[in-house]
Amino acid sequence: MTRPMRSLVKPQFVALALILLLNWILFPGFFSFFVRDGRIYGSLIDVLNRGAPVAILAIGMTAVIATRGIDLSVGAVMAIAGAVAATMVGDGTPLFIVLMAALGVGLLCGLWNGTLVAVLGLQPIIATLILMVAGRGIAQTITEGFIVTFNDPGLIFLGSGAMLGLPTPIIIMATLAVLATAVFRLTALGLFVQSIGVNESASTYAGLRSRALLIGVYAFAGFCAATSGIIAAADIRGADANNVGLWLELDAILAVVIGGTSLMGGRFSIPMSVVGALIIQAMNTGILVSGFPPEFNLLVKAALIIVILVVQSPLAGRIWYFVAPSRERPPDDRPSRTTATSAEGGPK
């Protein structure tokens, strides 16, 4: 009975709540919102909207990290996908084909990464570093060094339109998060990904297609990066190959770590990674509305991240365990996704 209650009181939610509270103290209008033309406006919506690109990256990154990998190329893949979308839509290609092409290019980038990792056996950090460096160059080649702007209302809608009163990126993020979570949790895919992250060799011996799975996971990360890239381009109505997604791979990795997935692979949670991305964005938005001089941006961010990670550390978890009233095992094994446990499976 205490279990579902406790699972809501995860440190990530506490951190998010604290940062939102801090924002509210610094900027009293933080929680206020208004509706105009059937669309909701407000700082909270901004957090969700601006957090969407990183959250979408984090969805793919979570799966990669669960396999004990990492994908440094997602920022560059964003640039490539944005460049492809902007150039094609500028040439008058129908939107559907443009989107398929941009997402397809993202998938292709992911397949490339996955092949380097799974077939050639390169270390993920090195394998994806290749595309991280080369990818931006590819994007610049596509845009010929310009910011390629466009006016296609369909494409712009993906970045700054609204559905159900919410900005489109939020809808896309939520849809992707729900779909990805469902696919990983309702099928055995999540278990397989974890299994590879925990012990790739043993997984192969158990009959898993480790290579194919790894390639698939990187392809998924590429797909997410492309989605994010399309949104980012649509947001500014142009593909800025030099700047779009710059350093966002690091934000995405941070989001995954804040969300509680270990860089050592294994247990993962896509929803919590999304929460991690929102925590990061809440900090960014907070800094923007608070009126701090920009020289302090990075300091404030670093300080907050340290606090969050300390709060989530195993040590803090143990302290929490002793302070908290209910008797449960300390979170040395991260929250199990199972709810049904047999009689002897429960805590002793």
Add this chain to the structure above:
Amino acid sequence: MAEPLLSAAHIDKSFLDNKVLDDVSMDLLPGEVHALLGENGAGKSTLIKILTGAYTHDSGTILLEGRPVHPRDTKHAQEMGVGTVYQEVNLLPNMTVAENLYIGRQPRRFGLVDSRKMERDAHQLLARYQLDIDVGAQLDTYSVAVQQIIAIARAVDISGKVLILDEPTASLDQHEVDVLFAILGRLKADGMAIVFITHFLDQVYEIADRVTVLRNGKRVGSHPIQDLDRMELVKMMLGQALEHDEAMRIGKARQAGELYASFRNYALSGKAAPFDLDLHKGEIVGVAGLLGSGRTEMARLLFGIDRPDSGELTVAGQKARLREPRDAVALGFAFAPEDRKIDGILGDLTVRENIMIALQARQGWTRPLSQKAQVEMADHFVKALDIRTTGIEQPVKFLSGGNQQKVVLARWLATNPRLLILDEPTRGIDVGAHAEIIRMINALCDQGMSLFVISSELDEIVAYSSRVLVLRDRAISGELRGAEITQGAIMEMIAAQHEVQPL
């Protein structure tokens, strides 16, 4: 009797709830070779690790030259005079021989390593072992035997009182063993106390002065070697000789069923010479051979982990190909590998997940097993195999070695395999689980499964095998059937090469 150089008295040691040493005592006299014997899991290595400071004991005392000592770590123990050489030589393969001998204590001149002096010293040191080699060459350019001697030279040079050798002869040929024993003889004459762990009884009778036998974490006894004949010694080690006899009779009386899998002309260059292998239902094929004889390599081929250069496979009358383990699983093969931690268990995942993973992998990711089915399956195997766990949701990394092995077995039994390949199924597991696993091997065979079992434990192989394949030099060198299967016959076949080799 002389004063003991090192004596351990009433040592207790537990890991969590598992008592691995129970009131164990042992005396080492100066100038003796003391054989420490026992089956795998008897507590030999735990005792050694306590003596050398790698583990701390829960209770009991260790006296060195009559004074109580508390080795903090292996370095501390070395400095006090207790040095160890492990089976897998733990030197640095990519450094020179001289550097390996003097690492951490290099002679210095003007604050810099004086490599000329170091090489001169190294040369002199090794000369005492009749080893005249280029000490400036990289260690791994020399054979394991030479490396072993270098490791001994280092340990003796640092410690000088007590030398502990953990299965030093496991990968040496007869000539190399002779050289080693000559060295041990000299060290003995110098007054050192030498602890010698081995599985080769012949060697015990050749070199040891006294033996201490451990079984099940307890000391069975310590005797001068001349007071014990082989039969008595084996009985001390096995204890349950009767049980084994019974199992042995089962193994030999068993009638093999119809042909299940047939490997023809299977080969992988550098790993396995071309071999033919027929596996029948209801048959246990035991595989014996020294380390490096190609046992594991053969198992990997059979399970599709490595692809053969050539060869054909027929399973139940159908031609088949193994490209990856997945294909083998699809054919009804299962494989519990030698190195459980690296290739077997999924440490962070739960007992339940570890058990269901192979079956789930075979079903594919789109058809997940229901939560209910998973729990039922896990509960069933936890009960059936008596897996000691706090629950099926406990991460498997917290289980003991024997229970982890059972989880790996459960994983495969859940797939209802027709061929089960076991590589060292009883290595590094406690005595209780050991016997259970052997019982299980027999039971599975009786149910008509085909088993291919690799083991270094000859008594075990003798106990359950319907047939025994002896491997050496990456080829099947002989086969024993029925009444031919004895430890002696197997050892003879393994040893045969040494007599053949020189000519």
Add this chain to the structure above:
Amino acid sequence: MKLVNLLALSVSTFAVMGSGAMAQSGLEGMTIGFSQIGSESGWRAAETSVTRQQAEEWGVNLQFSDAQQRQENQIRAIRSFVAQGVDAILLAPVVATGWEEVLSEAKDAEIPVVLLDRGIEAPEDLYLTSVASDQVLEGRVAGEWLVEEVAGEECRVVELQGTVGSSPAINRKQGFEEAIAETDTIEIVRSQTGDFTRAQGKQVMEGFLRAENGGADICALYAHNDDMAVGAIQAINEAGLAPGEDILVVSIDAVPDIFTAIAAGEANATVELTPNMAGPAFEALDAYLNDGVEPEKFIITESRLYTAEDDPEGEAERRRGLGY
């Protein structure tokens, strides 16, 4: 007064820039080497195009070398220019240090070197002159426009800074602040970095709008470059306000997209960072090589203000042709 001077200046240079090679036969047939950094930005590409155009108008045989962001490539290019015996060298230096040796070689060969758009740390006698914009002046021109525009009315300004710590960000901020210090009705109420990018410009502007009563309290936006302004304009639009009317927009650089915005009435003014560094350079070289006139050591290019009155559509078109 200042403004009038400035306008006069701009008209004169504009004439030079626009009206071809009348009195420019001085460099006719000469060979001039140009070591360019690369083509990392639209402005850089435009500088290259304008330099080529200028060379054509002056009748100069331009030897162009793209260093792709590497100093060693630039040094190699200069050595090769010296070996060819060119009449002069234009250098847009990728870094500030490490030029002494190669510039001494050029000096020994009596080949004048003109630095374009960036300074270096080297003895001044190693180069003829340096042609660059005055970033403080750029900020000041933007500020003066705003002072003029609001004409004594209260005005709360939000500022989108460039990358924290970069020299354009520091100097453009300083110049703007100097200009608005003349009045006490204009005040910078919020200032954040937008990293010179559109995406950040948009996101930061959104924050400003939320924090300033949905934007109702903001009178003007000053952006350190046009890209951030373009992003911010989108944010203002999406917040339901009219950029250019509800919130005045002034920025720096004069890239084509800001002219499009000015033409649409969504931006009000931009200060040009001219890509024409070569024009003044050729003039100086002409005077020096033909008449022996030592030019000033630092030639400051014009920082011209463009508003809706300056044919923004035409400017956008013209600039797109330059490779922005």
